[in-house]
Amino acid sequence: MPRKYVPYVLLIPTFVIIGLFIYYPAVMTFQKALYKISPFGNRSFFVGLRNFENLFNSPSYSQEAFTTLIFVVASIAIGLTISLLFSLLLNEKVPGVGIFRTIVFSPYAVSPAIAGTLWSFLLNPVVGYVSYTLLRIFGIHSEWLTSYPLALIAVMVATIWQNLGFNIIFFLSGLQGIPNSYYEAAKIDGAGAVTRFFKITLPLLSPITFYLAIMDVVFTMFTSFGIIDIMTQGGPGNTTTTLIYRLYRDGFIYFNSGMASAESIVLILVMAVITFIYFKFVQRTVHYR
């Protein structure tokens, strides 16, 4: 009889933690999104859906949504392609491959703020190594962080660089999970390296690729604001402000918590859609054969 309760009792700590740190704040966010609130919270007025109205009527918000779309799609497409190429190289049995793997993975261990600082130094218009090299070799003067669209590209490069290690680790484990016999059989049948890659490697990596694509959406959409804050602060002229950076700025720099709550509701909805896609397509239709 008491055994029936045991699982529930064991689950209590988890529920308390999730409830306290996830559900309670989430409910509060829904509530706050309907209010206009002073920075210290000493004044607040119920305004219904007016925060959302302002948000969707603001031209800057739709611009930021578009920036986010470009930022996320481009970072993921380019990021995954580069990661896959690196993984193929790192999957080769060459001496010292362990050292190369460690080096390639290391950016992931760096915090976004540090990554942003590093890239700012590299891209400094005059004394940065990247700008200096471009000037010396190609005679190009480039203001990476202060002109459009270079700033957006710079932020993407930093984000892709930071996330490279994570993608590569998963691709590598995927590659090592493909039995060698498939390749041997293909070789006997006369398939070249390119055919082998497109007919064997890529299809068999599809579950990992889908998983990584979803994880990268989460990473680029939600974690990227540290890099943006350090490198461009959303500039020049708001061109690198993504939805999450806008939320951070409204909430923690402008102290407008009503507006910031409304923005996080929008992001919660976006996240809900992504989660739905994940469960619907990734978990069901793509599986290891």
Add this chain to the structure above:
Amino acid sequence: MWRKVLTFGVLVVFAASFLLAAPVTIHFWHAMNGPLGAMVQKLVSEFNQTHTNIVVKADYAGSYSETLSKTIAAVKGGNPPDLVQIYDIGTQMMIDSGVIVPIQKFIDQDKTFDVNTLIPQVRGYYTVGGKLYSMPFNSSNPVIYYNKTLFEKAGLNPNDPPTTWEGFKEVAKKLTVKNADGKTVQYGFTSGLVGWFFEQYMAVQNALMFNNENGRAGRATKSAFDSPAGLRVFNFWNDMVQSGVMINGGPGWDNANGIFASQKAAMLLDSTSDVGMMLRQAKEGHFELGVMALPHPAGVPYGGVIIGGASIWMINTHNTMKEKAAWEFLKWLEQTEQQVQWSEGTGYFPINKNSLTKMMYQGFYAKHPQYLTTVFQLLMSNVTPATRGGLTGVFPKVRATIEQALSKTFDHAMTPAQALKWAQDQADSAIAEYNSLY
């Protein structure tokens, strides 16, 4: 039985005396990291050693906006610090917060503290409606750091820096060096894209940021920077960038600073609080550092500069003992020895008359003339609504909006006049939204 009662009584008295004699603990959150943070810590431990009945616990709470946001969270959570260092543009937000005690209350009660010894330009900023709200602590203003060695190379007299924008442009042009391919290898001038500088360029023209005397005669209801003075700033800044004599350092301070330190730009707009660091960099880079006051446009009556930095606010804890202890600490921080120590160790200037004169008598300014400009410029500023600085609860947003507007002009997305108008409209709606709460 009686013995038990007696023992108990003795114990109670014993415990109570402990409690009564226990020192009052004051929590002080500050936003000073690195060497500045170490300096704050040093001052705090000196205070604790000399005041046995008070313990001040100083904690670094992050950047200025992080400190403010942590304070807000702590106030909402019911466990705020007793003292907190808040940046200049948080002033109106703190006044409106409903959780602070204006320190004027203690100044009125405590005759041992003479508020008139505080430098008028500093006092002016934090005095609102005749009340000093917070204790000035780290104050700075903007100056132009310049490379005297590069001045000499360009055939300019390093001891005769320009005083007007027109003269400044000329000098910057002469300091811009191009190589045989026509690529710029040295810029005349650089600065970060920092909204604070816009406010300073306005103040030297004695121009207001907001209506109602910059929000000092009453709550500001509209911004006022879309004016001939504002346009002059936008044009000046934009012309310098477009003509290639100035390199835009982008957001923040570090990039521009790096360009100047590596001698790729001959002049840099920065805060006086960095004077110590600048001197070190000049020494490492083997060049001579000059400091000039912020130039102003010719033919426009001079205003002055606005102090930046931060002040210390007292949070209302409804505990008289704590408030008294906190006041003791604030008072002590303003004393001559502490101010001299703080100023010499950081580059922030001393904020009262006695510390300033003491440093002068001791020959500090003779030995370090670069420090002198930083103070001199402030003392030569007129105390007007424009130089006392603007007040609005949405100042962080206004500042960021102006930065955006400037970068839009640099990118040719807008003309200076359009960008200024756009920034003013954005600021006005933010101000209206904020004001509707009060």
